[in-house]
Amino acid sequence: xxxxxxxxxxxxxxxxxxxxxxxxxxxxxxxxxxxxxxxxxxxxxxxxxxxxxxxxxxxxxxxxxxxxxxxxxxxxxxxxxxxxxxxxxxxxxxxxx
Numbered sequence: 219x220x221x222x223x224x225x226x227x228x229x230x231x232x233x234x235x236x237x238x239x240x241x242x243x244x245x246x247x248x249x250x251x252x253x254x255x256x257x258x259x260x261x262x263x264x265x266x267x268x269x270x271x272x273x274x275x276x277x278x279x280x281x282x283x284x285x286x287x288x289x290x291x292x293x294x295x296x297x298x299x300x301x302x303x304x305x306x307x308x309x310x311x312x313x314x315x
Contacts, residue, residue: 221245227258234264234271243274250278254285262293267301279310290314 219238220231228246232238249257257278267275279289292314294302302308 223248226252226255227260229260229263231263233266234274235266235268236270239268239270239274242271246274246278250281252287253278253281254287256288256290257282258290258292260293261291261295261298264295264298267298272301272305272307275307275311288312 219234219242221242222229222231223245226249228249230242234242259275259278275289275291281287282289289311290313291302291311294313299308302311302313
């Protein structure tokens with residue numbers, strides 16, 4: 219799993235599975251600190267997301283909501299979209315193609 223942060227945008231690349239979740243949390247720490255802004259999670263290169271990965275998205279969303287910011291998820295592939303649909307995440311996040 220690779221995370222590239224550019225300003226308030228994080229590009230998630232590869233597989234966000236349980237082993238990668240701790241590393242991903244650490245990489246996203248700067249965005250948690252800036253959660254009063256609009257944060258974009260670019261998932262166009264995200265191949266897989268586990269429940270641990272979904273938990274990170276949810277934690278970031280809760281932090282943003284508490285601070286008056288928001289999280290936009292963009293570029294999700296069909297397999298990730300299906301996971302978001304089954305878990306109700308499509309209703310929790312603003313999704314951009």
